[in-house]
Amino acid sequence: MPDSAYVITGPTSGFGRRTALELAGHGTVVLVGRDAAKLDEVRGSIEGRGGEAVSVVCDLSDLTSVRRAAAQIIELGLPIAGVLNNAGIFPTRPGTNALGWDLAYATNHIGPFVFTETLAPHLEDGTQVVFIVSAVEDPERKAATMSGFRGARYISAEASARGEWVPGGSKLPGADAYATSKQGNLATVLAFARETPRLRFNAIEPGFAPGTNLGRDASLLLRLLSKYVLSPVAPLIKYWTNPGTAARVITRILTSESDATGVYYDEKGRPMRGSAQVHDPAFPARVVAETRALLKTIPA
Numbered sequence: 001m002p003d004s005a006y007v008i009t010g011p012t013s014g015f016g017r018r019t020a021l022e023l024a025g026h027g028t029v030v031l032v033g034r035d036a037a038k039l040d041e042v043r044g045s046i047e048g049r050g051g052e053a054v055s056v057v058c059d060l061s062d063l064t065s066v067r068r069a070a071a072q073i074i075e076l077g078l079p080i081a082g083v084l085n086n087a088g089i090f091p092t093r094p095g096t097n098a099l100g101w102d103l104a105y106a107t108n109h110i111g112p113f114v115f116t117e118t119l120a121p122h123l124e125d126g127t128q129v130v131f132i133v134s135a136v137e138d139p140e141r142k143a144a145t146m147s148g149f150r151g152a153r154y155i156s157a158e159a160s161a162r163g164e165w166v167p168g169g170s171k172l173p174g175a176d177a178y179a180t181s182k183q184g185n186l187a188t189v190l191a192f193a194r195e196t197p198r199l200r201f202n203a204i205e206p207g208f209a210p211g212t213n214l215g216r217d218a219s220l221l222l223r224l225l226s227k228y229v230l231s232p233v234a235p236l237i238k239y240w241t242n243p244g245t246a247a248r249v250i251t252r253i254l255t256s257e258s259d260a261t262g263v264y265y266d267e268k269g270r271p272m273r274g275s276a277q278v279h280d281p282a283f284p285a286r287v288v289a290e291t292r293a294l295l296k297t298i299p300a
Contacts, residue, residue, distance in 0.1 A: 005030060005078035006254065007119070009060065009112070010087025012038035015132065015206055018247035019086065019254075024051030026255050027081065030073055032056045054078075060087055060111030061097040063298060070118035082128040082254040083119060085112040085185070092173040094163060099298065102163035104177040109184035110161070113291055116192070125198045130254050133203045133264070136175070137183035138275035143208075144179075148172040151275060152183035157290035160184070184287055186264065186274050191284035193262030200261040204253060206246040207267030 004027035011020035011031045023029050024046040031039045031053055039055035046053040054076060058069035073080075088108045095103035101110065116129060123129070136144040139151025153165030153176045160180055169176040186203050193201040249269045266272040277283050 003027065003079065004081035005076075006082045006084065007032060007073060007080060008084040008086055009033065009058070009115070011042055015243050015246045015250065016086045017042060018243040019084065019250045020053075021046065021049075022247045022251040023082075023084075023254070024049065024053065026251070028052040028054065028078055030054050030056060030076070030078065030080075032058045032069055032073075033087065034059050058115075060115070061101075061103055061107040063099075063110070063114055063295075066111050066114045067118055070115055073119065074122045080119075080123055080127060082130065083116065083123070084250065084254055085116065085129070085131045086250075087112070088132065088182070090174055090178045094174075094177075096163075099161075101161040102177055104174060105160045105163070105181045105184070108178070108181035109188070110291065110295075112185065113188055114295065116188070120192075120196065120199065123199055126200065126259075128200045128202065128254055128256065129192070130250070131185040131189050131201075131203045132250070133186045133189070133205055133274075134179070134182040135205045135266075135272075135274070136179045137186060137278065140275065149175050149179055152176075152180040152277070154180050154183060154277075154287070157184075157287065157294045161294060183275070183278055184291070186278050187284035187287040188291075189264070190262055190278065190281075191288040194281070194285075195288075197261065200259070202253065202261060203264045204250055204269075205264070205266050205272065206250060 006023045006027055007030040008016060008020050009032040010016040012033050012035060020029050020031060020042055029046060031042055033039050036057050043053040043055050056069050056072050059065040089104055091104055097103055097106045135141045136149040137152040148170055150170045153169045155164060155166055165176040165180055189201045189203040253265055253269060263271050264274055273279060
């Protein structure tokens with residue numbers, strides 16, 4: 001058995017799938033996702049190449065499922081060296097989970113938050129915990145504003161769960177929910193890095209990647225154009241990438257032995273800054289406190 005294990009959410013497509021295959025060269029890969037058949041297909045690919053993998057079914061929008069999955073992983077007793085919170089959705093139509101919470105916010109922020117907090121006490125000192133985030137949270141990010149985003153629109157964790165955002169946001173369907181939920185990921189990283197210095201918490205903006213499953217709601221023509229025409233040349237364009245390139249960057253950071261924590265990396269693995277709001281230490285602390293307060297209203 002390899003000396004290390006790596007946990008990855010959302011490993012069945014896009015960045016996640018390619019990263020899971022890359023990680024297989026570094027240790028056992030714990031594949032965490034909603035679809036058991038798709039998880040088994042990725043596990044089979046890893047094992048077919050001589051690697052080791054374990055499948056754990058988890059719906060990140062469902063807190064019971066998240067806690068159950070984390071408990072299963074803990075029970076495996078594997079020497080976890082890294083956790084990658086990669087799974088995310090960008091729904092273009094409003095939706096809610098079983099609690100009536102906004103589906104994007106619940107899946108992208110609340111689920112990974114609970115997953116990480118449940119695992120954290122059982123992780124060895126120095127374990128790397130990485131969140132895949134998005135620079136669209138920054139209202140000053142020119143590439144994002146040109147695409148129609150208007151930055152994160154955070155009011156409070158409770159308001160976000162209700163699908164309520166600061167007025168005057170994007171006209172793109174789902175953009176405010178997505179940007180705000182991804183800002184929640186970055187805020188979590190920055191706050192957790194200060195709270196728990198024995199672990200390493202870092203964030204990665206992997207770059208815009210045409211053809212990933214994040215755009216699953218787009219038209220068939222646009223999806224085909226993105227995957228077969230734009231994706232191959234994406235790494236040549238500023239801020240763009242493709243799953244293979246991103247997977248190598250993500251794997252390099254996740255498996256790094258550097259002591260760096262609280263760092264936000266760009267698509268090339270270089271430190272970058274997020275919005276002014278998220279880099280005010282009081283804001284990440286507030287997001288984490290409000291998220292915990294919201295969770296206390298739900299029976300464990």
